Amino acid sequence: MRFANLYFSVYFWIVLALALFLVWSFKLKQAILCKFAQKQLLAEIIGSLNRRKQIIKAVLLVLVFTFSLLALMRPQWGFKWQKINRKSLDILIAIDTSKSMLAVDVKPNRLERSKLAVKDLLKKLKGDRVGLIAFSGTAFLQCPLTSDYNGFAMALDDLNPTSIPRGGTSISSAIRVAMNSYEGEGDENKYKILILITDGEDHEGNPVKTAEEAAKKNVRIFCIGIGTTEGDLIQIVDKTGKRTFLKDLKGNIIKTRLNETVLKQLAVATNGMYVRSSGADFGLDIIYDKKLSSMERRDVKARMDKIYFERFQIPLVIALIFLLMEMIITNKKTR
Numbered sequence: 001m002r003f004a005n006l007y008f009s010v011y012f013w014i015v016l017a018l019a020l021f022l023v024w025s026f027k028l029k030q031a032i033l034c035k036f037a038q039k040q041l042l043a044e045i046i047g048s049l050n051r052r053k054q055i056i057k058a059v060l061l062v063l064v065f066t067f068s069l070l071a072l073m074r075p076q077w078g079f080k081w082q083k084i085n086r087k088s089l090d091i092l093i094a095i096d097t098s099k100s101m102l103a104v105d106v107k108p109n110r111l112e113r114s115k116l117a118v119k120d121l122l123k124k125l126k127g128d129r130v131g132l133i134a135f136s137g138t139a140f141l142q143c144p145l146t147s148d149y150n151g152f153a154m155a156l157d158d159l160n161p162t163s164i165p166r167g168g169t170s171i172s173s174a175i176r177v178a179m180n181s182y183e184g185e186g187d188e189n190k191y192k193i194l195i196l197i198t199d200g201e202d203h204e205g206n207p208v209k210t211a212e213e214a215a216k217k218n219v220r221i222f223c224i225g226i227g228t229t230e231g232d233l234i235q236i237v238d239k240t241g242k243r244t245f246l247k248d249l250k251g252n253i254i255k256t257r258l259n260e261t262v263l264k265q266l267a268v269a270t271n272g273m274y275v276r277s278s279g280a281d282f283g284l285d286i287i288y289d290k291k292l293s294s295m296e297r298r299d300v301k302a303r304m305d306k307i308y309f310e311r312f313q314i315p316l317v318i319a320l321i322f323l324l325m326e327m328i329i330t331n332k333k334t335r
Contacts, residue, residue: 004074015065022058053329060326067319076308087297089193090145093118094133094174096198097163100256105228114197115156117282122149124288134159137166139173141181172205175214192219199227200259207262211269221270222287226277227258
């Protein structure tokens, strides 16, 4: 037996809390009654109440919650083999992790907002493979192309400004890592997508020239420009744990601005698309809905998957039976 929604098991503390509350309430009621009247008079005062039935009703209520949670966890046992045919795009997402991405002209900051938007994009992908590239002064393949979205999300959560030890920003490095990642993926070049999320402040290399090389290999680049053209200061935490602003070697406070020009050139060079991120729409939804969703997908080799039989109906029916029993049983004694 297995559970499809095992994370619902964390809510069993509610069942435990309910059981403890019911025990506490019974003891509290008894204590109040003892203060209200002497023990010999209690039997006459509450003579019509059946304490045993009260306990049974409380136990039934706990069981209702227990089996309801079990139903939500979706127990499964028994399975059949089924042939699964999939169509897929190969989407690499390169996220700028340089210190300029700590600017808060986009809330909570550019980097964290980017990570949240990528997680929203994952919900739209249906069988597409996705990979993650982190880049600043150089680039690194954080997560290779995979259809395991949970594994990808874990790699995404690990992204931070220290993911790449070398400072600066090199969009060229990110594009080259993407091209190398696609090598060995077969001749289906039209299915290769690179999404760049950056403020466009490139300090190294020639990203447009590198993009032209990528275009020859049929890699299409879609750019998200994050930040504002007015720019903002870069907040960092110093060695003492205090928040301060990033300064250059001369002690001047650095201000980072969105550079849309280079990102537009990258998109044009590869027949891609540029979108400027805004507070209302980050831009990934626009790229997916207008471009990626309608692109032809390659056939992925069919595989045999186990399709488990759902058994949540069993604990759900048991919970309903216990609920009906709890409603039928009264607290009063029967003659």
